[in-house]
Structure formats: C-alpha cells, structure tokens
Amino acid sequence: MTIKPSPSQPDALVQIDETGRALRSPPDLGSGQHRSALVNVTNVCNLTCRHCFVFRDENPKDPRDKIDDATLLHQLRVLRDRHGIEFMLFMGGEPMIRRDVVLEGMKLFRRSSIVTNGTYGIPSAPGCIVTVSLDGPEAPNDAIRGEGVFQKVKEAIHARDPEDGTVVLLQMTLTRANESCLEEFVEAVREWPIDGMTFTFYVPTRDDRTGLAWDDLRDRDPVVERLIALKRSYPRLIKSNIGALELMLSDVAMRYTGERGEPCLARETLPLYLGSGGEFERPFCCYGNDVDCTRCGAYAVFNAAYHQMQDGHESELQR
C-alpha cells in the first residue's frame, strides 16, 4: 500500500491499496482526544442474546453495512492518530467473524483487546486480553445465548493453548434473569484454564420492557453484595475491585452515572459503530443511543470512577 496526497484535499494523505483504489477516510467525529475506543468491526452476529444492546432499534446495526479490511485498517490508523487512541477494544456483533482483520488491527494500538462470544474458538493474541462472554451455567446461559453455546465455549476454552500468552477472561453480564445462578456459575468455571472472571450488570433502555432490568437500584444491591462476597472468597479469580463494586450501590451509584451520563467517565471512550454504508458513527455512549443512565450497570463506569479517586488520593498523599 502507498500513501499519496489527495487531489481533492491536498493536505490530507490518502491511502491507495494494491489495486490503485483510494481508501475512504473516516468521518469527522469531533476533535476530542480519547485514550480508549471501541470498534464494532461487524454488525453480523451468529447469536441473538436476550440482553444485547448492539441490536437495539436506535443503534446503527444493519448487518448489510460493511467496511472492507483495507478501509477498516486505514480508518483505524487515521482515527488513532487523530484522537490519540492508545487502547482499542474490538467488538461487534461477533468480532471473530472477521478474525484475520481483527488480529491485524490489534497491532495498530499500544494495547488492544477483544470481547467475543467464544463460539468461533478463542483467538491467540499474546500480550492481549480476550474476554469471552458466558452468562451463567449451562441451562441459564443457553436460555440467554442459545442452545449448545455453553458446551461450545467450554470446549473452545479447553482446546486453546493456555501458555500462548493470551490473557483469557470470562465475562458474565448480570441481569434479573441470571443473577440467581451467580455463585453456581463461579463454582462451575473456577477450575477452567482461564486467567480470571469479570462481571458487569445490565444496561437497560429508558423504556426497557425486557424484564431483565432492576426497576429500582435498591433491588440490585443484594446482587452487588453477593459479588463482593465472592470476590472476598476468590480474590485472584475474580478481577472486579471491591471499591468499584461499592460505588454501584444504590445510595451512591447515580453520582457516577448521572441522569444522562453527565459525570460518566466511560463516555471518554470513543465508540465506533458501523452505520449506513459502512461509515463509522459515534453513538451516545459505548452502549449505544438509547440507554437509561440512572440504572446503568456498566462495571467500567464505576471502575473508572474508583481509579480516578485512587489516583486523586495518591496525589493528595504525595503533596
């Protein structure tokens, strides 16, 4: 591939692929700097999970909207340089449907990670984190993620080379439909060849009718408390920070989410969704356009707030 000045925009460098075709530049997504970003490399998925935010009505999600490999890599490079992106999370849809370009794209960033449903096998990405989603023991997981998914993922986890340098984490998304099997799930997978477990909670829409959300944050508190207890029992296996989980409790949670994400630190992450014609779009937040921040359960929000407090505390001590 070569880089040439564009005739229409002499200041901009345009990448030309092997066939002499000029690669489209990414759209203007503002001038902000973002240390972290996530990219939906495809709107295609082989599963139809009950809780999935990606395929909600108000999000760019049409599986016909595609971006070819060369354009995707070119645009990620341009966006990295434009916005100062250091950390990239590769997501979808199911990112492993485009395994080769994802593994190539990961090399563009200082740190990259993948979140996958695990049904296409676990990619080998030495030095990177691969998060594999499973939402409970076999029966509850398969009720959410589809028949046979638990066994398929279990086989994939056991088939990989645990010494290949990839950090593999299992992630459970807690909702009202699977919270009852939290402890049973940890027991079921704790001897698997994984590097740890992460947990996040359901992010509902404003008019959520799925029955998966806790109507009142106070009803979620006992589940958060149970997760804190599990962390105390399995401190190495469970990666969640107790301090971050405590910020999810109903008496303080909205300080970090606000009514409409005003104080939310996760909004500093640049979300890249694939919109019309395969053009990147930036939705309201990583969870899309229609989200109820007042009931947001995204662990990343509270973990970022927790770390910010820790950093503040440390600089206080250094003064």
Ligand SMILES: C[S@@+](CC[C@H](N)C(=O)[O-])C[C@H]1O[C@@H](n2cnc3c(N)ncnc32)[C@H](O)[C@@H]1O
């Ligand atoms: C949207 S999926 C995309 C990647 C891949 N297909 C997978 O399932 O891991 C990424 C993660 O978001 C979680 N997730 C989906 N819908 C959610 C929601 N409404 N609230 C919180 N997490 C959600 C999934 O369980 C999964 O762990």
Ligand code: SF4
């Ligand atoms: S596998 Fe991931 S992207 Fe696909 S429906 Fe499930 S949560 Fe959504």
Ligand code: SF4
């Ligand atoms: S839904 Fe959650 S992650 Fe998104 S802006 Fe609101 S509080 Fe932040």
